[in-house]
Amino acid sequence: MLDRMTAFFQRMGQMAGRGVGLLIAWLVWPFMAAHGWYRGRHWMVKGPVLALLVLFAGLYGYFLWQTQVWKDFDPNYVDRYRWSERVVPAGQELPAIAPASANATIAAPQTTQASQAPAAKQCQSSAIVDVAADLTDMNVNQNAWISSMLLYRLGLFGMDWDSTPFLDNKASFQRGVNQAVRRTSVELVDTLARMRGTSGINNNLQIARSNLQFDEYSWYFGLSPFGPKTPTPSYYRSAINNLRTFNTELTACGAVFDSRADNLVQFIDRIANDLGGTSAILKERSENFNGGWFDTRADDRFWFAYGQLYGYYGILAAAGADFSQVIRERNLGPLWMETLAQLKSALRIQPAIISNGREDGWIMPTHLAVMGFYILRVRSNLVEVRAVLDR
Incomplete structure (x- = not known):
């Protein structure tokens, strides 16, 4: 009985070994065949092929690095902002700065008319707009936007990366962050940055919303429609500038946050x-x-x-x-x-x-x-x- 069990496990081990060997041979065979073909070619053929292989190795190395390194990722990132120090809500005028002391006035009685002019009023900027801009900056400036990278578009031997367990986590995370920013940009345009919905739409927020709604997968060239394109990150970077410009206007009391x-x-x-x-x-x-x-x-x-x-x-x-x-x-x-x-x-x-x-x-x-x-x-x-x- 013991001999039969030993023989059974030996056969199973041999079968597993042959299976692993066949799998390795199947994986290695294309490379061995390519090596044999390459070795017999003229240097005029070898040179371009080698350059192409080096290019692909560099592209895949860069792609692998970008998908695995998450820069500026911090689940506690809210702690960086010092919102507890704010004294008024967004859009409202900030308290005027206290005047200089009487002693300073006595020490310098000769003041110019310009120095006596009242300081320009300032309003509180929007923390929501700041975060929307910072999150988009993390997606496209601190990191590469994975979903529009060429190798992400090509997939794994033509298979969508999202249908594999490899190299798609960061892309999905970025799209999730972008979903929150997109939703926020719509509300900024439609309600938050308008006085009771009757004032005009802020132009900077309108442009930012349009740019953030842009297709998440566009590269420099596309097939539908056929021809060159502006890649996705360029639109999102423009949205960052528009969001920050709106907050600059709001700080100068030239915009509305209701x-x-x-x-x-x-x-x-x-x-x-x-x-x-x-x-x-x-x-x-x-x-x-x-x-x-x-x-x-x-x-x-x-x-x-x-x-x-x-x-x-x-x-x-x-x-x-x-x-x-x-x-x-x-x-x-x-x-x-x-x-x-x-x-x-x-x-x-x-x-x-x-x-x-x-x-x-x-x-x-x-x-x-x-x-x-x-x-x-x-x-x-x-x-x-x-x-x-x-x-």
Whole structure:
């Protein structure tokens, strides 16, 4: 009996060894055949082929580096801003600077007429606009915009990178962040930067919104339509400039930011609806594709949702500064801080490998369901904030 079991395992080992050997031979054969062909060619053929191989090696090395190194990624990035030091909501005039002391006046009685002129008034800039510009800057200036890179467009042997478990996490994260910024840019144009919806649309915000809505996958050349194109990052960089220009205008009291309660209600509604759509996507994938670690689309779903929460964490924290008077008057402080705490907790989930296991499974975790849970918690808090504002 023992001999038969030993012989069985020996045969299994031999079969596994032959299988591995055949797999390696199948993988190596094209390179060996290419090497044989290359060795017998003239140098006039070898030179261009070698240059082409070096070019592709460089492109793939750069692509690999850009997809794996996440510059300026910091789930606690909100702490960099010092919004607690703001004294007035966005768009309102800042207190005048205190005049010089009497002693200074006595020491310098000879003042010019220009120095006695009143200082130009200044208004509070928008924290929401600052965050939208900074998040876009992180996507396209601090990092390469992965979704429009040539090798990302070409895919893995023609297969979309999102359909593989490789090199697509950063691209999905960037698109999630961009989704939050896009939604915010629409609300800035339609409601937040207009006086009760009757004033004219700010031109800089209008251009920024149009640029941020641009296709996320455009490279320098395209097939539909055929011909050269302006790549996606160029549009997003223009949007950054327009957002910052708007804040410069707002600081000089030359633009409008209407920090009323009903505007905050509508803004929260839009964010809650956006998160609800992402929750539905996670639910559909989690329920219908329980592939565990072998679900090749689970990672891009997860990192898109993560990027969206990453963006909304900063935007909602900024909204707390821009609408500080409304939040204070409605006693929303604790509930608002709880919403931000839920967002911050969600950003702590950073698994090395995304698994889409069954919810009642015990071997493979279900990261999509966990992320969906946090999204629903945040959305529930936003609905409660809205209810308080409506009272």
